[in-house]
Amino acid sequence: MKVKFITLGCKTNFYESQALGEMFKANGYTVVEKGMADVYIVNTCAVTSMGAQKSRQQIHRIKKQNPDAIVAVMGCYAQTEPEKLQNSPDVDVLVGTANRSKIVELVNNATKGRQTVLHTDIMKERSYEELCVTSDQSRIRATVKIEDGCSNFCAYCIIPYARGPVRSRAIEKIIEEVTLLASNNYAEIVLTGIHIGSYGRDLKNGIGLIDVIEQVCTVPGIMRVRLGSIEPVVITEDFVKRAQKLKNLCPQFHLSLQSGCNETLARMKRRYTTEEYMKAVKLLRENLEDVSVTTDVMVGFPGETDEEFQKSYDFCKAVGFMQMHIFKYSPRKGTVAATMPDQVPEQVKEDRSKKLIELGEKMKQEFYESFRGRCVEVLAETRTKDGRFHATLANYMDVYIESDEDISGKIVQYTVE
Ligand code: SF4
Known part of the structure; x- marks a missing residue:
């Protein structure tokens, strides 16, 4: 079959x-x-x-x-x-x-x-459903799921109803899977889940996300460990102090923003302010090398005025993201935001989305420019149609390199052009 x-x-x-x-x-x-x-x-x-x-x-x-x-x-x-x-x-x-x-x-x-x-009824689930991956197609980068569910209930989001409450995977199981992947020669592990910042909240044994990261980073053979999306509240002094010691932790942090305007964030029921967000970005940049910050931003959340959008735009510019994913708000039945007044017209969402995409492109170019001429380590991935190798820096910048040898899966030195 x-x-x-x-x-x-x-x-x-x-x-x-x-x-x-x-x-x-x-x-x-x-x-x-x-x-x-x-x-x-x-x-x-x-x-x-x-x-x-x-x-x-x-x-x-x-x-x-x-x-x-x-x-x-x-x-x-x-x-x-x-x-x-x-x-x-x-x-x-x-x-x-x-x-x-x-x-x-x-x-x-x-x-x-x-x-x-x-x-x-997923809301009644209390334990993590164990599924295991030992190899995947890429043979370079493997995703490892460390938790399921989210208990945050942001006003626009259907995910807590789709995935249920936070259930963390046992750390032993995570390490078992990463060890298996390492023995199958995977170079990079991406820790993922629905809300990995909440890892450990249900376990009540004091273990949190940074403990998992530390243990995964020490599995022999794993050259890089990358994090999936987190929120700025994860980035504390303790987090960066411990992260500093982990040489194979990739300095790319996908810090979910959603809006750069405090009034919009409050209506969205997000649990941070723009000031806290900026503090997290600074902590990362001051303590880790070559950090790239990537994010998701939503446009057209109910009640988002031109002024609020402008604040969001200006904040994104002030952060200087390497990459932004822009989403247009769409009402999801059963969420608080779906019934909020002042839904934003589609055309307005479209225009705001275009503006942020343009800004994102500009910031990405500036970020890449700042690396020009530098000799850096890259992980060679797959050969492209033009014969070169697609490769990534630890901070997830993409580069394309020439090589006659098959360097796929290897870390090599490269001078950024
Ligand atoms: S946006 Fe993220 S944090 Fe908020 S409810 Fe959805 S999954 Fe949870």
């Missing part, structure tokens, strides 16, 4: 698809990336209304093109809107963001003609 994964959304979803792929392989299935399959697993996304729409379209398209195949749907959209999928002829197996480790069994049942729904 051939199984094919269609994954939408974030790194966590891709990690989970990868882990389930390994589980299918262990049960005699062949995981295919191209061509037809007997089983399709659609790992859905719900973070924006676009993510939900794309998930619906994919499910429908797959069943239409493969009427005899088993279509199993999982992930955030499946968790938040099961009523749209439960009785659909397009869906043979439905799970949400729990019980994914039972998916092989559910698919096997479906091959016997039984539609299977195993959709539970």
